Amino acid sequence: MAFTRATGKHRRPSRLTRTTAQVAGVAALTTTGVIGGLAAPALAAGDAAVEQTGLTKALSIGDSLAEQIDAQAAAQQQAADEAAAKKKAEAEARRKAEEDRRKAEAKAKAERAAKERAAREAERKRLNAYVVPVTGSYVSTGYKASSGLWSSGSHTGIDFHAASGTSVHAVGSGTVVEAGWGGAYGNNIVIKMHDGTYTQYGHLSSxxxxxxxxxxxxxxxxxSGATGNVTGPHLHFEARTSPDYGSDIDPVAYLRSHGVNV
Structure with a gap:
């Protein structure tokens, strides 16, 4: 059973009752967004005390809620901006790292290519270089020297001083075309050089x-040794235009033309 409070001309609602009702009404209107249209009549119906203690308080509650919403929206926007900035920074860092990696790879590739070119050039120069056949030696008998020791009457090469067992070297790059006994030359080697000429190494011990x-x-x-027609150990060296005897050329001039100091 509901109880109602009697009212009449002799008794109006109390100040507290009116104020409470007005606050509730304003709050409800604030929530629905129609506070602007209904506030004026409510103010007209009430007295000054109600306006100051009721409606003003309700408006303060609405303003506070809006401020909270604005603050929350601002915080969310700031968080979104920070997340976007972080994502952009991370993307930039990845791009920079990838760019640095590509640059490093390109630099390493260029350095490898340069080293390979330098190595090829050094090998080419080495293969095209010429050296003396006996290191630290000297010419003991010159080219075209006359003597009855040689069937032709003159020396067809030059002799390098060398004790038996001294290391004998190829003067340049080439292919061996003869390696064995060579009659008066004893144990000998003939090499076809890369430039088409030939070199001979005679009187070898091995x-x-x-x-x-x-x-x-x-x-x-x-x-080196003393095999064949010799009077003592040495290296007989010849430069030729063919592998055959009689095509000899000046060995000293030949070596010097290839940069060898003889």
Missing amino acids: IGVSVGQTVTPGQQIGL
Whole structure:
């Protein structure tokens, strides 16, 4: 059973009752967004005390809620901006790292290519270089020297002073075309050089290469000795235009033309 409070002309609602009702009404209107349209009549119906203690308080509650919403929206926007900035920074860092990686790879590739070119050039120069056949030696008998020791009456090469067993080297790059006994030359080696000329190494005590083998400048091919028609151990060296006897050319001029100091 509901109880109602009697009212009449002799008794109006109390100040507290009216104020409470007005606050509730304003709050409800604030929530629905129609506070602007209904506030004026409510103010007109009430007295000054109600306006100050009731409606003003309700408006303060609405303003506080709006401020909270605005603050929350601002915080969310700030968080979104920070997240976007972080994502952009991370993307930029990845882009920079990838760019640095590509640059490093390109630099390393260029350095490898440069080293390979330098190595190829150094090898090319080495293979095209010429050296003396006996290191630290000297010419003991010159080219075209006359003597009855030679069937032609003159020396067809030059002799390098060398004790028996001294290392003998190929003067340049080439292919061995003869390696064995050579009659008056004793144990001998003939090499076809890369430039088409031939070099001969005679009177060897031992031979260290075989026909068809390729040799490089300074490679040991045998040991000096005193085999064949000799009076003592040495290396007989010839430069030729063909592998055959009689095609000899000046060995000193030949070596000097290839940069060898003889």
